[in-house]
Structures are given as C-alpha cells and as structure tokens.
Amino acid sequence: MDSSIDTNTNTNTNTNIYIIIFIISFFVILYINYFKKKNEKQKLILYWKRDGYHIHHWITYALIIFIMICSRYTTNYIFQIFLTIFFAFIIEGFLFNDVFKIYYKNCEGILCD
Numbered sequence: 001m002d003s004s005i006d007t008n009t010n011t012n013t014n015t016n017i018y019i020i021i022f023i024i025s026f027f028v029i030l031y032i033n034y035f036k037k038k039n040e041k042q043k044l045i046l047y048w049k050r051d052g053y054h055i056h057h058w059i060t061y062a063l064i065i066f067i068m069i070c071s072r073y074t075t076n077y078i079f080q081i082f083l084t085i086f087f088a089f090i091i092e093g094f095l096f097n098d099v100f101k102i103y104y105k106n107c108e109g110i111l112c113d
Helices: 005-036 057-072 077-095
Strands: 044-050 053-054
Touching: none
Parallel strands: none
Antiparallel strands: 044 053
C-alpha cells in the first residue's frame, strides 16, 4: 500500500474533525452569549489605578494561542522557566485576603457598571 495515500487520508480525516469541533464550539459559545438570558453581562474587566479595561474574550484566547504556539517552538528549558514564572504569579495571588472570593453578589465589593 502506498504510504502517501494513507497519510493523505489521515490528514483529511483530521481536518474534518477540526472543522466539526470548530462548528460545534462556535455554536455552543454563540448559544451561551446570544440566546441564553440576554440581560446578563459577561465581562472580564481589568482595573488599573482609576481606569478599567474590558478584556474581550477574543483577546484572552488570542493570547492563550500565542503562548501555546511560542511554547511549542521553545526548548524544554525555556518552557520550564516560563512555567516557573507563571507559577510564581499564581502563588503571589494567594497573598490577597479575597483569594478564593470569586463571586460578588450585585457587584458588592468590586467595581461594576
């Protein structure tokens, strides 16, 4: 059997799977953001000094993808250095009194608009 034909078939199958996953994911997030309760706000806000910055979901996921791509092409040593830095940032977050407080009823205790 010709291995190039077999490789081609696997590539087409993988492409089809990715397309199906993309379509399903797109419609799930579309449903959550547009067809579920429309009066709910879903925002990630970064407050810096007196200013607020709306971090759109596409910015967050673009950053995650960028980091994934960069880490794929780095050495294991560099990857572990970045992991160590990120873990240090995570541990620093545990120094705050409200480290496990994620939900604020009616935005009490945080700035909401």
